[in-house]
Amino acid sequence: MYHVNIVVAKNPAEVGKLAADQFEAVLRVKPACVIGLATGSTPLPLYRELIEREKAGRIDFRRVRSANLDEYKGLAPDHPQSYRRFMQENLFDHISIKPENTIVPDGLAQDVDAMCAAYEKQIEDWGGVDVQLLGIGHDGHIGFNEPCDSFPRMTHEVELTDMTREANKRFFDSIDEVPTAAFTMGIGTVMAARKIVMVVTGADKAGILRQSFFGPVTPQVPASVLQFHPDVTLICDEAAFPG
Ligand code: PGA
Numbered sequence: 001m002y003h004v005n006i007v008v009a010k011n012p013a014e015v016g017k018l019a020a021d022q023f024e025a026v027l028r029v030k031p032a033c034v035i036g037l038a039t040g041s042t043p044l045p046l047y048r049e050l051i052e053r054e055k056a057g058r059i060d061f062r063r064v065r066s067a068n069l070d071e072y073k074g075l076a077p078d079h080p081q082s083y084r085r086f087m088q089e090n091l092f093d094h095i096s097i098k099p100e101n102t103i104v105p106d107g108l109a110q111d112v113d114a115m116c117a118a119y120e121k122q123i124e125d126w127g128g129v130d131v132q133l134l135g136i137g138h139d140g141h142i143g144f145n146e147p148c149d150s151f152p153r154m155t156h157e158v159e160l161t162d163m164t165r166e167a168n169k170r171f172f173d174s175i176d177e178v179p180t181a182a183f184t185m186g187i188g189t190v191m192a193a194r195k196i197v198m199v200v201t202g203a204d205k206a207g208i209l210r211q212s213f214f215g216p217v218t219p220q221v222p223a224s225v226l227q228f229h230p231d232v233t234l235i236c237d238e239a240a241f242p243g
Contacts (some may be wrong), residue, residue, distance in 0.1 A: 003234040004226070005215055012201045016045025018235045019133070022197045023050060024059050026131045032063040034123070036132030036190075037091070038143075039068070042199045043046045043133060047091040054095050061097040065126050067119075067135070069143035070184035071105040073157060081171050082107055088124035104153065105183035112183070116155040120189065132193035136200055139163045140208050140221035144184035147220045157181055187225055194227055200205050200236040209234070209242035 011062075017080040023046075043116050046158075053059045058139055068083060073075070076086040103122055107116035109172045123129060134142050139161060145152060146161045158181065160168075165178045172178050200209055212223035213234065226232050236242070 001240070002228065002230050002232070005016050006213075006241075006243075007217045007235045008235060009235060011237050012042070013045050015042070015051045015199050015201055015235050015237050016047075019043075019046040019159070019197055019199050020049035020053060022195075022233060023131060023133075024028075024053060025059075026195065027059045027064065030104050030130060031060060033130040034065045034067065034126045034128065036129040036185075036193055037087065037174055038133045038136045039070070039086045039136050042135045042201055044090060046199060048103065049090065051094040061095040063104050064097050065101040065127060066092075066097060066103070067079045067123050067185075068102075068104040069131060069190075070182055071107045071146050073107055073181040074182060075107040077104070079107075081177075088202050107183070109183070112157050117184065118156070119183075119221075120187075123189070128188075129193035129194040131197060134176045134190070134198040134223075134226075135195060136163055136198060136205060136208060136212065138167060140223045142187070142190060142198075142223045142226075144182040145190075145222040146174075147222060149219060151187040151219045151222070151225055153163055154186040155183065156186055157183055158240055187219075187222060191229055193227065193229075195231045196233070198223075198226070198232065200234065200240045202237070203239040205240045206233040206237075206242055209236065209240055213242060220236065 070082045075082040169175045217224045
């Protein structure tokens with residue numbers, strides 16, 4: 001097991017600031033870096049912070065490329081709950097990143113294998129992900145890699161678990177509208193990132209964090225694989241602290 005850096009922040013806003021410090025450091029050293037991005041509630045303070053820091057002239061997204069972790073299957077890019085739309089509204093529309101330099105899996109892909117292979121190839125052609133942002137699901141998922149029997153390597157289609165659909169129904173009018181499948185980077189894709197920053201807040205995540213970082217490494221707890229990554233920084237608030 002490698003050493004995992006655990007940073008404990010006072011509250012979610014502080015988690016956002018500390019995570020922004022990590023991204024700012026990478027952007028300053030490598031202005032044309034590749035960042036891996038995530039959706040969900042937890043990254044929102046980070047995205048607000050990044051927007052403010054670019055406005056303040058501390059960082060510059062003009063040469064940055066970004067690849068998102070996942071997208072719901074069947075949702076068009078402009079669907080109100082699509083992850084493409086989430087990224088536009090919460091980050092991309094407010095920073096100088098070029099639209100052609102942002103990729104999110106295509107929720108409407110007909111040829112799923114081709115789309116997934118092209119997604120991997122784009123990341124590879126960019127030279128790989130320099131810093132990957134992650135959240136964690138209550139079942140230990142990262143991206144939409146749900147508990148299963150082996151760690152999926154590449155970008156692929158997944159069926160969403162009832163727990164994940166239940167957690168995400170807050171964004172939809174009803175559970176029936178929550179897609180039953182998604183496309184996600186694989187565990188291999190995530191593990192290939194040179195640096196990983198995970199943000200976690202809330203007491204309801206403390207248990208799964210403890211299992212992920214201090215329990216056995218198993219695909220039944222997908223985030224546990226991060227114990228084998230050489231550069232992980234976990235930034236959590238006091239409520240989520242797994243110690
Ligand atoms: P959340 O999602 O930040 O909305 O809790 C995290 C996840 O499911 O990966």
